[in-house]
Amino acid sequence: MTDKPYRAAIENYIAAHANPTHKFGHQPRLYALTQLIGEGLTYDDDVVFAAVWLHDLGVFIGHRPETEEALKTWDHVAYVTEKAPAILKEAAFPEEKTPAVLEVIRTHQPKDTPLTPEATIARDADILEQLGAIGITRALAKLGSDTRFCTFTEALHALKKHLTTLPNQLLLETSKALAIPRTKIMQSFIDSLETEGGKNLF
Structure with a gap:
């Protein structure tokens, strides 16, 4: 994706923060699934890419709380929706697409109701994972x-x-x-x- 350097920047950010290390693999697998699911559909792949790479930031050690008691009430989605805009800006991601990325992250869990094609694709992929x-x-x-x-x-x-x-x-x-x-x-x-x-x- 040489014409979209922000993709590499987002990947590199997650690679540096994924802890434990095995959690890194979820992101590329998830993105590959979205491409399978989304084949033939009309959607913004940039939005899906950014969302699936960032959506689990709040479950990484160093980002989530350290105590078991705090983890019981931890809202990792709220955490990443707060942090993502700055990360995307630093990566030079198209600013006008950031709200759509946040919407995908907000509704990526099975309990959620996705309201956009991008969110539906990402949520289905996360379930398959x-x-x-x-x-x-x-x-x-x-x-x-x-x-x-x-x-x-x-x-x-x-x-x-x-x-x-x-x-x-x-x-x-x-x-x-x-x-x-x-x-x-x-x-x-x-x-x-x-x-x-x-x-x-x-």
Whole structure:
């Protein structure tokens, strides 16, 4: 993207701040998914790009609170919507597109209702990232770097919740088709984990 140096600037910012390091991979994977989902649709790819690269800044160590108690009420979306304008300005991102980027970030979670094509694409992509082999990997990685669950059983419960609730929240037909093999992988993993671990999974 030599004609859009702000893209490299945004990527470099996230690369420098992603902590733990494994959280960096979510952004390029997510953007790749938006391109698959958005094929044939009319939307502003700059807006989607900037939003998916910045949307999780508030979950990085160094940006989120350090205490478990503070994390329980932490609003990482509010944090990044406050920080993003300055980051985008520093990257020389087109200023007139910043409000659209913030709107995507504001409504990127499954519980949200996206109001723009860009937000719908990004939200569907973020849901897909929580399914399949990647979804399993991300959930298990949190055992060592996240306070939301500390045991394999808690991780298993999270995976079950993702499998039963997230696919039905996808909005676009392309996203729903992409979810099918991911849900099969996740169901197979859950079945195998329960068979092998049994009551001793812990």
